[in-house]
């Protein structure tokens with residue numbers, strides 16, 4: 001398995017830009033809050049670790065991952081934002097609903113990024129079960145929120161060239 005014993009959030013091999021001159025938005029889903037709260041912690045701590053100022057991080061909540069697209073669109077009314085991070089956790093249930101949400105969110109986030117010409121980062125866990133999600137929200141496989149924050153910093157720096 002590709003992730004066996006791997007910390008997917010190991011950035012030691014990367015040179016991460018300073019975040020101190022950028023403004024970030026974070027939209028976080030309330031579904032599976034025990035997971036998305038940890039993703040938010042990972043993202044916020046990572047942004048500030050690399051120099052982002054607390055007052056340069058705007059955070060809003062949406063009901064579910066499907067609404068992350070709308071939340072990102074709302075945040076990007078603020079033209080001063082350099083990047084938006086979308087955090088959610090979609091866990092497979094009994095039906096195909098999982099497939100429709102995951103596809104809609106992935107395509108929707110890409111659409112919003114192109115609409116506003118701003119980086120919108122896909123920090124959404126799409127897992128078979130809760131344990132897989134917890135493993136990727138500060139567990140043995142790292143924190144998808146931290147990964148999304150590093151991506152946001154790198155893309156904000158790229159957009160500034």
Ligand SMILES: Nc1c(NC[C@H](O)[C@H](O)[C@H](O)CO)[nH]c(=O)[nH]c1=O
Nearest residue numbers: 029031063064065066088089090091
């Ligand atoms: N089952 C999960 C959902 N479902 C809710 C949808 O995201 C959406 O809010 C609803 O369909 C109304 O538009 N959301 C998650 O984030 N995670 C899930 O596991």
Ligand SMILES: CC(=O)[C@@H](O)COP(=O)(O)O
Nearest residue numbers: 091092093094095097098
């Ligand atoms: C991803 C979902 O929407 C899912 O949790 C809903 O569960 P079900 O497919 O059993 O209705």
